[in-house]
Amino acid sequence: MSVAAASAALLTLTACGGAAASQSGNALAGGIVTAWSADLTTLDPATASSAQDWEVATNVYQGLLMPEWTTTDDGSLLWSGLDLAPGLASSFEMEGSTATLHLRDDVKFYPSGNPLTAEDVIFSFGRIFELGRTGDLNNGGLYGIDQFEVLDDHTIRVSFEDRQGNPVAATATLMQTFRMPNYGIIDSVEALEHATDTDPTATEWLKNNVAGTGPYYVADRTPGQQLILAAVPDGIIDPGYDSVTVRVINNGNTASLLRGGEINVGVYGLTQRDLNDLESAGLVIDHEKTPEFTYLQMATETGPLADPTVRQAIGYALPYEQIIDSVYFDRASRATSYVNEAAPGYAETFAQYTTDLDTARKLMDEAGNPSVSFPLHFNNSDPELEDTAILIQDSLAQIGVDVTIRPETPAAFQQLITQRATSGEGAPDALLVKWSSWIDDPKTPVSYATTTGGVNNYSMWSDPRVDEIAAANQFADLTDERAATYIEAQEIVADAAPLLPIARVGRSVALADGMTGASFAPEFGLRYWTLQPAE
Numbered sequence: 001m002s003v004a005a006a007s008a009a010l011l012t013l014t015a016c017g018g019a020a021a022s023q024s025g026n027a028l029a030g031g032i033v034t035a036w037s038a039d040l041t042t043l044d045p046a047t048a049s050s051a052q053d054w055e056v057a058t059n060v061y062q063g064l065l066m067p068e069w070t071t072t073d074d075g076s077l078l079w080s081g082l083d084l085a086p087g088l089a090s091s092f093e094m095e096g097s098t099a100t101l102h103l104r105d106d107v108k109f110y111p112s113g114n115p116l117t118a119e120d121v122i123f124s125f126g127r128i129f130e131l132g133r134t135g136d137l138n139n140g141g142l143y144g145i146d147q148f149e150v151l152d153d154h155t156i157r158v159s160f161e162d163r164q165g166n167p168v169a170a171t172a173t174l175m176q177t178f179r180m181p182n183y184g185i186i187d188s189v190e191a192l193e194h195a196t197d198t199d200p201t202a203t204e205w206l207k208n209n210v211a212g213t214g215p216y217y218v219a220d221r222t223p224g225q226q227l228i229l230a231a232v233p234d235g236i237i238d239p240g241y242d243s244v245t246v247r248v249i250n251n252g253n254t255a256s257l258l259r260g261g262e263i264n265v266g267v268y269g270l271t272q273r274d275l276n277d278l279e280s281a282g283l284v285i286d287h288e289k290t291p292e293f294t295y296l297q298m299a300t301e302t303g304p305l306a307d308p309t310v311r312q313a314i315g316y317a318l319p320y321e322q323i324i325d326s327v328y329f330d331r332a333s334r335a336t337s338y339v340n341e342a343a344p345g346y347a348e349t350f351a352q353y354t355t356d357l358d359t360a361r362k363l364m365d366e367a368g369n370p371s372v373s374f375p376l377h378f379n380n381s382d383p384e385l386e387d388t389a390i391l392i393q394d395s396l397a398q399i400g401v402d403v404t405i406r407p408e409t410p411a412a413f414q415q416l417i418t419q420r421a422t423s424g425e426g427a428p429d430a431l432l433v434k435w436s437s438w439i440d441d442p443k444t445p446v447s448y449a450t451t452t453g454g455v456n457n458y459s460m461w462s463d464p465r466v467d468e469i470a471a472a473n474q475f476a477d478l479t480d481e482r483a484a485t486y487i488e489a490q491e492i493v494a495d496a497a498p499l500l501p502i503a504r505v506g507r508s509v510a511l512a513d514g515m516t517g518a519s520f521a522p523e524f525g526l527r528y529w530t531l532q533p534a535e
Helices: 007-022 051-060 118-131 135-139 172-179 188-192 203-208 252-259 273-282 306-316 320-324 357-366 383-397 410-423 443-450 464-473 480-496
Strands: 032-036 064-070 075-085 089-095 098-103 150-154 157-161 216-222 226-231 242-247 282-286 292-300 372-379 400-410 430-435 499-504 505-509
Touching: 051 150, 051 216, 051 226, 075 089, 075 172, 098 135, 098 172, 118 135, 118 157, 118 188, 135 172, 135 443, 157 430, 252 273, 273 282, 273 357, 273 400, 273 410, 273 505, 292 306, 292 383, 306 357, 306 383, 306 499, 372 383, 372 410, 383 400, 383 430, 400 410, 410 430, 443 464, 443 480, 464 480
Parallel strands: 032 242, 372 400, 372 430
Antiparallel strands: 064 075, 089 098, 098 157, 150 157, 216 226, 226 242, 282 505, 292 430, 292 499
16 A cells, blocks of 8 residues: 555645635734643653643644545545545555655754654654553554664654564554654754753653644743744645644633634633534534544442442433533534444444433442442543533432542543553542544554553453453454454443443534634644635
8 A cells, every 4th residue: 555745635735725824814813823721731742641732742743644634515624534644754655564654855843954864753753662652652563663664864664563573464554653643753863962861862851842843833832821833934834824822721711712802713611502602603613523432431440339230320320311412412422332433343332321210220229229439530621521520420419329520630630540540550530531542443442441451441440351352353454353353342341331431522623704624633632734714
């Protein structure tokens, strides 16, 4: 398989971007202005852990590849499943267990002016292995930097392996690794000037500085207050707007800022009610069915929640339709699996759980009516999660389960997951999670959330058969037999109920009238460079 030169979508964006911007005088004075309810935690793509981190990474760094885009009738851009387009690699070929990527020879890092070479790729991925941030790399058949081979200054060959070092076939699924925002390519020459004996990967410097190729660079930043991005001069992508101003508003009201014209792009801190009101006020609301969904995840190793019957009772007490109707209006649907709907092997195994308080009470009786109470943590940058948590609290109270609502900053929330999933540390509570699998393959959610040592397995639940299925099929061909085993895994998980999918919520972007080109892909974060003044 080969991806040649530049994709039509990218060429169209690049060609139209500069022209549209110059004709309209940027359409809106000041370029893009948006607001975040929480600041980013790092500028280093390798250690990004929040939506804000990923958003900046996708705008100041570029990966080897990017999603292939399909343009909708209203001008939005949708990712095209497993189809890939060139990024810093102009093309690639897959043969057997290897992929050969050909780097563009016209790329320079900004502001250093250093040319992009294969050594920058080796440095960028090598430091990820050194930092131990390898969950997605391992999922993509990459376990060490020795699997990357420099053929010349602009050519890299990657060999894919399983955990035991056995070759596995290079596939479109494995190649998705190279489009993820965590894997932007860093200027190795610039970064190494700031490395020290105690910090050989320059992580401390990269936390607060950018050494990327654009499309934007950080022109100014006041942590906790404001971030200003400016277009890289003569970059390989010409954004539709020359500048992006991000205001960190904490508890401020994003909807009011949009309505008052103080910002012109809104992604975070907006409820569906806000979006409906903004649409009525003349703003453009773009909603697309990206694979984000919400789910309840419970600790399972101790206390009443260790009993699957109690967890099943909670499954029958969740107010699914009430959440969809009153929190998401008509922009969500019931989630009946934690696997992407487009993935081969998707099955609606959680459809058995409907809001049925009588059944929930009977199950609590079977469990001996234990006293059940737990804190429910959620990311406080998303107001819809708080509204959902309140409805869950009220509904579970009707079967005698006492829930304490605990909002967390994005960084603290991610730490709760990471500590328990990777080291078993932390209180056995519960989480309300919004998550998106970046590829249409059941292996990612099954392995991450419901296998021994899974990087998102806050529940610390596992089952030998599910572990076996995940291990045997991680790199297997997408056959009917493989799909059947993943359906079996979902059935086991649904019966044990360590997590309970609630709603498929997609993603919404609010734009001032006169803007178009919002991009939607499974990974979190808005690509500012695709936004254009409407013609």
